[in-house]
Amino acid sequence: MIDLYTWTTPNGRKVSILLEELGVPYTAHAIDIGKDDQFAPGFLKISPNNKIPAIVDQETGLSLMESGAILLYLAQKHQRFTVEGEEYWRMVEWLMWQMGGLGPMLGQAHHFLKFNRGTSDYAETRYGKEAQRLYSVLNTRLDGRDYVAGEGNGAYTIADMAIFPWIARFEWQDIDLNAYPNVKDWYLRLADRPAVQKGYHVPKFVSDLPMP
Numbered sequence: 001m002i003d004l005y006t007w008t009t010p011n012g013r014k015v016s017i018l019l020e021e022l023g024v025p026y027t028a029h030a031i032d033i034g035k036d037d038q039f040a041p042g043f044l045k046i047s048p049n050n051k052i053p054a055i056v057d058q059e060t061g062l063s064l065m066e067s068g069a070i071l072l073y074l075a076q077k078h079q080r081f082t083v084e085g086e087e088y089w090r091m092v093e094w095l096m097w098q099m100g101g102l103g104p105m106l107g108q109a110h111h112f113l114k115f116n117r118g119t120s121d122y123a124e125t126r127y128g129k130e131a132q133r134l135y136s137v138l139n140t141r142l143d144g145r146d147y148v149a150g151e152g153n154g155a156y157t158i159a160d161m162a163i164f165p166w167i168a169r170f171e172w173q174d175i176d177l178n179a180y181p182n183v184k185d186w187y188l189r190l191a192d193r194p195a196v197q198k199g200y201h202v203p204k205f206v207s208d209l210p211m212p
């Protein structure tokens with residue numbers, strides 16, 4: 001049994017999507033980051049960086065923070081949604097691209113383009129352009145491929161699951177998905193999966209999965 005501490009944000013949704021794909025038992029605990037639940041002393045013991053998501057694996061007692069580490073742990077534990085050989089490293093490469101680039105940059109785009117528009121032209125231009133650049137990079141990677149890693153036209157892995165909930169906020173980022181046709185096809189491919197639809201609404205329903 002996995003205890004998942006999460007909220008309705010891209011980093012949280014990555015993990016609930018994987019848990020739904022794995023079909024393993026888990027309990028989702030809502031950490032309302034708008035009410036500062038992430039600073040509660042009990043939560044800090046498992047997530048010392050004050051952020052969701054975090055898990056505790058009740059089978060082993062292991063607690064983990066950082067969504068990328070959690071995805072790698074669960075994929076390795078269950079030997080699913082991962083690939084082998086050189087492609088393993090390609091998967092890690094795109095997972096790290098999400099963790100170090102796509103997530104942090106789109107997070108800033110949300111701040112300046114969605115929540116604080118009009119406060120900084122510089123930040124709007126910087127993060128708006130960076131969002132477009134990152135979508136172009138992903139669009140190029142997905143040219144002739146169904147998924148970001150894996151041999152041939154690819155295999156569905158945790159790297160796709162990490163990227164998906166960030167792309168699901170394309171409207172917040174002023175992105176027209178039609179301008180990135182490979183990303184759009186990939187997005188619709190993942191959005192069609194029942195586990196993605198279910199995992200997206202953990203720990204609670206906020207709104208439907210956005211459709212381009």
Ligand SMILES: N[C@@H](CCC(=O)N[C@@H](CS)C(=O)NCC(=O)O)C(=O)O
Nearest residue numbers: 009010011033051052053066067068
């Ligand atoms: N690198 C971390 C980032 C986690 C993160 O930024 N979580 C946000 C929600 S998506 C959070 O908990 N924010 C609360 C806060 O900043 O106080 C991961 O991928 O797990």
